Structures are given as structure tokens and as C-alpha cells.
Amino acid sequence: MKKSLFLFAxxxxxxxxxxxxxxxxxxxxxxxxxxxxxxxxxxxxxxxKRAIRRAAVDGTTFPTDIAMKVAAYDVTNTRDFFGATxxxxxxxxxxxxxxxxxxxxxxxxxxxIANANADNATGVTWGTDDANYASKAVVVMSDxxxxxxxxxxxxxxxxxxxxxxALSFPTNVPMVFKxxxxxxxxxxxxxxxxxxxxxxxxSITLNGAKYNGTYTITHTNYNASSSQSVAGAWSALxxxxxxxxxxxxxxxxxxDSEGDxxxxxxxLMIVPDDDAETADFTSFTVNYSIDGKxxxxxxxxxxxxxxxxxxxxxxxxxxxxxxLISATVTDWVDQTAVDxxxx
Numbered sequence: 001m002k003k004s005l006f007l008f009a010x011x012x013x014x015x016x017x018x019x020x021x022x023x024x025x026x027x028x029x030x031x032x033x034x035x036x037x038x039x040x041x042x043x044x045x046x047x048x049k050r051a052i053r054r055a056a057v058d059g060t061t062f063p064t065d066i067a068m069k070v071a072a073y074d075v076t077n078t079r080d081f082f083g084a085t086x087x088x089x090x091x092x093x094x095x096x097x098x099x100x101x102x103x104x105x106x107x108x109x110x111x112x113i114a115n116a117n118a119d120n121a122t123g124v125t126w127g128t129d130d131a132n133y134a135s136k137a138v139v140v141m142s143d144x145x146x147x148x149x150x151x152x153x154x155x156x157x158x159x160x161x162x163x164x165x166a167l168s169f170p171t172n173v174p175m176v177f178k179x180x181x182x183x184x185x186x187x188x189x190x191x192x193x194x195x196x197x198x199x200x201x202x203s204i205t206l207n208g209a210k211y212n213g214t215y216t217i218t219h220t221n222y223n224a225s226s227s228q229s230v231a232g233a234w235s236a237l238x239x240x241x242x243x244x245x246x247x248x249x250x251x252x253x254x255x256d257s258e259g260d261x262x263x264x265x266x267x268l269m270i271v272p273d274d275d276a277e278t279a280d281f282t283s284f285t286v287n288y289s290i291d292g293k294x295x296x297x298x299x300x301x302x303x304x305x306x307x308x309x310x311x312x313x314x315x316x317x318x319x320x321x322x323x324l325i326s327a328t329v330t331d332w333v334d335q336t337a338v339d340x341x342x343x
Contacts, residue, residue: 064089068114069124070097073134075107075225083133084126101169105162109134109228111219112175114152116141137217141271144181145211145243148269152177153217155230180215180232181269182280182306184314186245188253189261191319196255199318200289204245204264207298208282210271213237232308237273240281250289253318261315272306279304286316 067088072081087097101108111134116124123140127133139151158173186204190196214236220229248265273280283300299314306312 066115068095068112069116069126069137070099070110070112071126071133071137072099072111073109073132073222074102075109075223077102077106078223080133081108084124084137101158101160103167105160105167107159107225108157109219109222109225110154110156110158110173110175111135111137111217111222111230112154112156112177113137113139113217114154114177115149116151132223134222135219137219139180139215139217141215142212144269144271145209145241148246148266150183150269151180151215153180153230153232154178155219155222155228157225157228159225178230178232179309180234182272182308182310182312183267183269184306184312185267186264186284186314186316187261188264188316188318190253190255191317193255195318195320197252198290198320199253200250201248201253201264201316201318202250202287202289202294203248204316205242205285205287206245206268206270206281207242207284208240208279209243209268210237210240210273210280211243212239213271234271234274237271243268243270261317264316270306272308280306284314288318290320 067086069084069086071084073079074081081102082099085097085099087095090096113124116139123142125138125140127136128138130136137153141151154175154177156173156175158170160170161168184206188201190199213234215232215234217230217232220231221227245265245268251262253262270280281304283298283304286297286299288295288297
């Protein structure tokens with residue numbers, strides 16, 4: 001049972017995409033007309049089995065309160081198409097930013113950032129080292145110990161084609177989002193029926209966690225119609241802090257014969273340091289109570305470094321006399337995310 005939960009927690013965020021070449025009437029206009037088609041983001045998805053909302057986007061629904069900053073480059077005409085623009089949710093399941101496709105044949109490449117910070121605007125600098133908007137973005141994450149947001153980035157493309165005297169617009173442009181941080185989750189279970197219900201888990205605190213820094217996203221070959229790639233790297237990591245797992249209150253841990261346990265809060269997002277000799281956190285402390293008396297148990301893993309886009313899972317089993325902890329790590333699969341349709 002628990003294995004299936006873990007597999008789900010690392011599953012891709014799957015959203016539908018369609019062909020870039022469409023000829024249906026609502027997406028076709030005569031060449032030379034002024035019928036502009038607005039660019040919008042529309043996630044098409046199923047209902048998630050379980051969504052850990054604040055800490056990590058792990059379900060199959062792209063949350064409507066996440067805005068995106070997007071820049072675009074016109075490959076066909078070798079020019080910046082538009083600079084960093086915020087696309088936010090609007091009625092009709094679309095993310096609108098007031099930008100339109102060109103009214104001539106063109107191939108457009110996009111670079112996007114989602115959920116970077118509280119307002120998805122401040123702290124994002126675009127194209128600081130390059131002349132073109134869609135080639136590089138710099139995100140300054142000043143405080144993720146309280147915000148706990150899953151910052152993601154993606155590239156995509158769309159093509160406006162012309163056949164005879166008609167222009168055809170893409171219905172959907174897929175955007176594959178990558179995670180910039182690492183995700184740490186905790187599961188709690190009573191070891192046996194003797195301890196079940198007699199142990200209360202009060203809190204879990206990750207000690208010495210890195211929570212801020214500068215993230216540079218580089219979009220390579222953005223000025224071409226093929227072989228694009230995108231990568232990100234952290235630098236200028238700052239302070240560390242002891243961060244409690246959010247959205248958790250003192251709860252009696254019941255014995256479960258199937259061993260599934262309960263998910264403790266939202267888990268935690270932390271900033272990975274590329275320096276293998278520098279720990280990304282030092283330990284975590286479990287505060288629990290037996291018969292009303294509180295105890296602290298501090299666990300120090302052998303490996304205290306984390307990697308981007310990885311999901312780290314700690315299973316905590318409570319016994320009346322001891323705590324047993326095991327650790328696993330699974331890939332946090334890149335999310336196949338948002339479509340870019342035209343209306």
C-alpha cells in the first residue's frame with residue numbers, strides 16, 4: 001500500500017496537449033486580417049488523488065492561484081516577441097496575459113517561470129546577461145521557509161502557419177515544467193497495536209535547512225526551431241533556518257496493519273546546494289508525546305545533501321520504547337504541464 005502512495009507522490013503532473021498544426025475554423029483567419037488571437041495558458045487535467053498544495057505541485061491539477069511569468073522569442077523574424085509578462089488565471093480555465101500571436105507565419109519559443117514567490121513578480125529578473133528576453137531568467141528566492149512554494153520553469157513553442165491566404169494558429173503548445181528545489185516528506189505510523197493511539201506526533205522540524213538563494217535559468221538554442229533545452233542552477237545561497245513542517249497539528253498516531261501511515265503536513269521544499277561538501281540540512285527533530293509527556297528525538301541522516309527535482313521520504317514508526325526510521329529517495333518526475341491555446 002505505501003509503495004503505491006510513494007509512486008503517486010512522484011508521478012508527473014499530466015496535462016493534455018494537442019498538435020501544433022490545426023485547421024479548425026476558430027483558429028484559422030485570412031492572411032492580412034486584424035483578427036488577433038490571444039495567447040493563454042489552459043491546464044487540461046484530471047482530479048488528483050492527493051494534492052500537497054503549498055509545498056509541492058504533485059497532483060494532476062495545475063492550481064489556479066499560481067501565476068506564471070513568460071517571455072517569448074520570434075524565431076522566424078529573429079526578434080524578441082515579448083518580455084517578461086505575468087499570466088494569471090481568468091474565468092474559463094485560461095491563464096491570460098494580454099499577449100497575441102503574430103498575424104503572419106512565425107515560430108515562437110517560450111520560457112516560463114511558475115510559483116516563484118508570493119506574487120510571482122518581484123524577485124524575477126529577465127535576460128540580465130543576454131540581449132534576448134527568452135534566453136535567461138534570474139529568480140531571487142529570499143524566503144522559502146515560510147512561503148514554501150514550488151518554483152518551476154519550462155520552455156515551449158508554437159507555430160503560426162500560412163497556407164494560401166489563410167493563417168492557422170496552434171490550439172495547444174505543451175510546456176514541460178521542471179522543479180528547482182528538493183521536496184522532503186514525512187510519513188508517520190504506529191509500530192504495533194500496543195503503541196497505536198498512545199503516541200501523539202506534535203511536530204517535525206528540519207534543522208539547518210537552506211531556504212534562499214539565486215536561481216539562474218538558461219534557455220539554450222532558444223532562437224531556433226529545434227533542439228531547445230533548459231537548465232537551472234542555484235548560487236548565492238544565504239542563511240539557514242530550522243523549519244517546521246507546515247499544516248500539521250498534534251495528532252495521535254494510530255496503528256495501521258497495512259503500514260500506510262499518515263502524511264505529515266505538506267512536507268518541505270528546500271534549496272539544494274551544488275557543493276557536495278556543504279550539507280543542505282543538518283538533521284530533523286521529531287517532537288512527540290506519550291501519556292502527556294513530550295519528547296524530542298533528533299535524527300541525523302548519513303546523507304544530508306539533496307538534489308533538484310528529487311522527492312525524499314522519511315517513514316517514522318512510533319513504538320512505546322523506540323522510534324524506527326527508514327529513508328527512501330525517489331525521482332520527482334518533471335511535470336508535463338500547461339498548454340498554450342489561442343482564442
